[in-house]
Amino acid sequence: MTEKKTWSDRFxxxxxxxxxxxxxxxHFDIELIEYDLTGSIAHASMLAKTGIISQEESNSLITGLxxxxxxxxxxxxxxxxxFEDVHFAVERRLTEIVGDVGKKLHTARSRNDQxxxxxxxxxxxxxxxIRELICQWQKALLSHAESHVETLxxxxxxxxxxxxxxxxxxxxxxxxxxxxxxxxxGEIKARTNICPLGSGALAGTTxxxxxxxxxxxxxxxxxYENSLDGVSDRDFAIExxxxxxxxxxxxxxxxxxxxxxxSEEFKFVSLTDSCATGSSIMPQKKNPDVPELIRGKTxxxxxxxxxMLVLMKGLPLAYNKDLQxxxxxIFDGVKTVKACLEAMTILLDEGLEFRASRLNQTVxxxxxNATDVADYLAARGIPFREAYNLVxxxxxxxxxxxxxxxxxxLEEWKELHPAFESDIYDAIAPKQVVxxxxxxxxxxxxxxxxxxxxxxxxxxxxxx
Ligand code: ARG
Numbered sequence: 001m002t003e004k005k006t007w008s009d010r011f012x013x014x015x016x017x018x019x020x021x022x023x024x025x026x027h028f029d030i031e032l033i034e035y036d037l038t039g040s041i042a043h044a045s046m047l048a049k050t051g052i053i054s055q056e057e058s059n060s061l062i063t064g065l066x067x068x069x070x071x072x073x074x075x076x077x078x079x080x081x082x083f084e085d086v087h088f089a090v091e092r093r094l095t096e097i098v099g100d101v102g103k104k105l106h107t108a109r110s111r112n113d114q115x116x117x118x119x120x121x122x123x124x125x126x127x128x129x130i131r132e133l134i135c136q137w138q139k140a141l142l143s144h145a146e147s148h149v150e151t152l153x154x155x156x157x158x159x160x161x162x163x164x165x166x167x168x169x170x171x172x173x174x175x176x177x178x179x180x181x182x183x184x185x186g187e188i189k190a191r192t193n194i195c196p197l198g199s200g201a202l203a204g205t206t207x208x209x210x211x212x213x214x215x216x217x218x219x220x221x222x223x224y225e226n227s228l229d230g231v232s233d234r235d236f237a238i239e240x241x242x243x244x245x246x247x248x249x250x251x252x253x254x255x256x257x258x259x260x261x262x263s264e265e266f267k268f269v270s271l272t273d274s275c276a277t278g279s280s281i282m283p284q285k286k287n288p289d290v291p292e293l294i295r296g297k298t299x300x301x302x303x304x305x306x307x308m309l310v311l312m313k314g315l316p317l318a319y320n321k322d323l324q325x326x327x328x329x330i331f332d333g334v335k336t337v338k339a340c341l342e343a344m345t346i347l348l349d350e351g352l353e354f355r356a357s358r359l360n361q362t363v364x365x366x367x368x369n370a371t372d373v374a375d376y377l378a379a380r381g382i383p384f385r386e387a388y389n390l391v392x393x394x395x396x397x398x399x400x401x402x403x404x405x406x407x408x409x410l411e412e413w414k415e416l417h418p419a420f421e422s423d424i425y426d427a428i429a430p431k432q433v434v435x436x437x438x439x440x441x442x443x444x445x446x447x448x449x450x451x452x453x454x455x456x457x458x459x460x461x462x463x464x
Contacts, residue, residue, distance in 0.1 A: 006084060029086045052207050052209070108207035110231070117197040130334070138459055149166055149449060152167065163433065163443075191239065192239075194223065195215035195223045202232075252294060252298040254291070269355060272353065308329050364404075365404065372428050373424070
């Protein structure tokens with residue numbers, strides 16, 4: 001256990017072993033070590049720049065910190081629970097390496113502003129990586145869109161066949177969701193990228209520090225204006241987990257569709273061997289484990305968002321140890337979203353094939369062209385509601401006769417309404433039904449082709 005106590009000479013005894021381990025965060029906040037070192041290097045450099053310590057002292061602190069970075073990267077720095085957290089572990093190791101000058105590093109700083117700086121540096125990096133993964137996902141969606149402009153798929157409302165649409169249009173709907181995710185993370189990054197360092201424990205410091213200097217060195221866009229807010233704000237974490245939850249909502253909805261599409265009932269896609277798994281007992285099965293896992297993992301990200309909100313709601317200013325609990329939520333949220341984005345991209349790229357001929361055939365075997373019959377009449381001056389009622393009747397009698405609308409003879413059409421001409425057959429053919437919905441944002445092929453060009457352009461500009 002702790003041979004050496006952590007705290008000032010106010011303390012005589014050492015912590016109860018169970019409490020020491022209860023209190024510790026080193027087993028998860030070691031994840032922050034590179035950011036902690038980077039933050040400490042900027043702090044050490046500021047301490048010399050402002051004359052709080054000498055240049056030589058600062059240089060040896062920085063050399064020592066860089067050595068710890070190398071030790072960590074080579075797998076030779078593995079502090080145990082006795083160090084409580086990553087900040088103490090680094091400071092102790094630093095003092096071993098550079099001697100007593102190591103004890104000067106913490107001048108004009110607290111772990112409270114230090115940990116706040118670390119977690120922001122970490123999240124800022126992760127947001128960049130997640131945005132990159134979103135672009136990859138969008139690329140996969142777009143490439144399906146490009147190959148399936150003229151592949152038709154039933155469009156649903158209430159999970160009832162409504163109107164046929166271009167499969168590309170369906171893919172581009174997810175592209176748009178991903179686009180908002182990408183933008184949203186950009187906005188959140190701006191609010192994450194503010195530096196709390198120099199807020200001290202809560203009230204600032206008696207030393208003549210230069211907060212703008214450290215912030216600039218660490219490439220933050222600004223500094224917290226209020227030290228109490230600086231050490232206790234976790235809005236950015238909540239915003240991030242909210243954005244992460246929305247990404248998961250989008251991934252989960254797509255997953256649910258893929259699961260349905262792969263079923264015997266739909267048969268819209270087949271899963272390739274690279275992303276499907278078998279059953280240990282039923283030899284005929286091919287299971288969509290990947291989208292199921294994505295759908296399943298969505299819950300834990302929602303849970304982290306809820307956890308973070310509850311964590312914050314009762315905290316009096318300023319820092320409270322409760323805040324140590326933010327890290328596992330953030331880390332797991334980050335890891336889960338990254339893993340799911342990656343898995344979905346692979347699934348789209350090589351895990352599924354759309355059964356285009358079956359899709360094109362199936363849209364001709366239902367009544368999802370009924371609106372087009374009503375539109376046909378309305379375009380010829382019959383009030384839409386009247387046309388709508390009339391077509392409802394046609395659907396009913398056709399159903400009873402076991403016929404589809406395309407099976408009605410011209411005489412039958414004319415009997416229903418004299419306005420019908422032989423071009424009704426063209427008007428209700430699935431391809432035409434889709435092509436005709438050429439309103440802005442609609443599924444008409446022309447519109448979809450324009451949307452693909454726009455999506456390609458915006459994706460190209462998204463790449464940093
Ligand atoms: N491990 C702590 C955390 O993650 C570091 C800050 C501790 N500050 C303190 N006053 N006990 O929040």
